[in-house]
Amino acid sequence: MTTTTEVCTRERIDPRGPRFGGAITTVVLAVALITMGTPVGSVLLTWQVIVFALGAFVGLWAQPYGWVFRAFVAPRISAPVELEAAAPPRFAQLVGFCFVAFALAAIFLGGTLIATVAVAIALAAAFLNAAFNFCLGCEVFLLAKRLSFSG
């Protein structure tokens, strides 16, 4: 197997990092969905909002799951075959933030059903990212751009 000569930076990252983060996010959101309406559910959602906010507004290097990946996972696995741009996964963090923050706000306003729907969409996106390396937010980005400037 060939390994890259590139070094990970804040702009170019190991693509397995976001997938690892997506796996943890999947578990956190699944438990949050199951415990929805209880204090545990709200605490988990609040935690995930903070995680997404750090990834989206500060940078992937500041995202807790990315930190765990670099500190404990990356040293134990092979060097990445190639690096990827940080912009797409960072955008995905922003999309995740919007959905989970919306869900949290809905819970405090008593809208448990709408919060469940928002968390369900975020869960589906996190699962697709972890299992299939499919970035739902990235796919929606171009479709949204097409719509927003039409007509």
Add this chain to the structure above:
Amino acid sequence: MTGVSIVLAIVILATAFGLWHRSNSGRMKTVDIRTAGTTEHGDAILDAQTIGVDLGTRATLVQFSSAFCQPCRATRQILIEVSGMVDGVAHVDIDAEANLDLVRALDIRRTPTVLVLDEVGRIRRRASGLPRKVDVIAALGQLD
């Protein structure tokens, strides 16, 4: 228990979607030559002015990319490699966000989307997602 059912339903649906998407991603699809490449101006072909580079004497590989796109870079590398390998094949990478009119006219929904144009600029093949190198080469061979 409702929560558990919802989680299970999401995982099953997302898995089905993921598998379907993976099997379709990057596959070269034949474009009907009679309707191929119709733009909003009624042009039947894509010309050098529209795509910003001279057409290849044999074929042109047109790639649509965007900023938040994981497989675009790998797609670019494959297309550059193929255009360097096969004589008369040009390659152009178009920023979808900066060319939304063209994106709408050609109904580009995802990035990367790769169009294979023949020597006169007709769209003959189309693929969404990262294409395999052999499929790109095969598509070029099927143009004649």
